[in-house]
Amino acid sequence: MNKKHRIQAVIFGPQGCGKGTQSLLLSDRFDVPLIGSGEFFRKEISEKTVLGKIVKEYVEHGSLAPDEVVNAVMAHRLKQLDLSHGFILDGYPRNVEQAATLDRLLKINLAICIKISDKEALRRLEGRRQCITCKFIYHVTDSPPAKHGICSVCGGKLVRRADDNAEAIRRRLAAYHFMTEPLATYYRQHGVLLVVNGEQPISYVFEDLIKKIHKLGFSV
Template sequence: MRIVLVGPPGAGKGTQAAYLAKNLKVPHISTGDLFRANISQGTPLGKLAKSYMDAGNLVPDEVTIAMAQERMAQPDAANGFLLDGFPRNVSQAKALDEALATDGVKLDAVLDLEVPEDEVVTRIAGRRVCRNDSAHVFHVTYSPPKTEGVCDLCGGELYQRDDDSEETVRTRLEVYHTQTEPIIDHYRAQGLVVTISALGKVTEVTERAMAALERGRAA
């Protein structure tokens, strides 16, 4: 299956992408991973992207699209893929449509992870990270430390990252609503959108997504 995963920040896209890709036996293609791989390997696209980033500019859509096309053309993606973080806007969605049409294939589904805005804020703004080890992550509501402000694992100080502040989260949500959410209507017009609730345990959301995708494929 060829799937695009979309949803607001805090919807759990990265976690669900990993589980779904494993269940569907297709590669998980993340734009973040693509950028890191191309830049670290010094590919022509990586060097081009880095030149924009070093200058403090946004990487143009055409560079992002070229990276995604190159990755989708690799042998392990011949029978499908799961795109996470791409497309980010309608322009990229249209470019993806054209690229796939050129290859004689098309998307099977666009999986929309739906989460209420207040829940997104609660999920992200409630995170607390250990200053000694950023892999030690707690949550004031869902996984609180035994002692407030202290890491259970090493005793380090827990703090809220700037990116996790409520103000920053709401700004990120506004960017999502303005730039990325319109792709849902773009794909809904093609009959591709499958919307599920991303509330609940990770395994419950995965099962819900797999069932929805199977229903879509059988329709």
């Protein structure tokens, strides 16, 4: 059996589950780089690579790039990094096909799934407000600004993002269930799945994660 030391993790969950926050906290605690797939795509586009030109077409048409393109971008960028001391990968894979490709690129020894109900995701996303100036994010009841509708950081105006309406959120959640959720079964079969209840407060989710990760034998 392989002795496990550093986490080589992927993290997934529906929008609103707190994945971004937990990824940052974990990356800090385990002292491993947090790799966001979004950044890779932005780099391909800004560096005007062949892949970047293809990706840009999809972005401009508001459609998802097909697996072949996504996998090619990830392979291209992941090969440039030294990941021998562990990592957390956020935003990839998004489906089982991509997970199988990733398995040929890197060894994944931990797959973190943050679970929340659709009802809670909807509540969180519908209540979300963002400052138009500094982009800081609030929640109308969970983390309201000091003054209604005004950013506490910079005094900017708070708005609801256009894609944070109930219909669009429901559509994204349905896509998650259909496309991404099967990753749980995939990684369970590979013996690396770790599920955490994302409906608890942020610090509880994090403690829960740490406890479970330690139990699996990973070192900080």
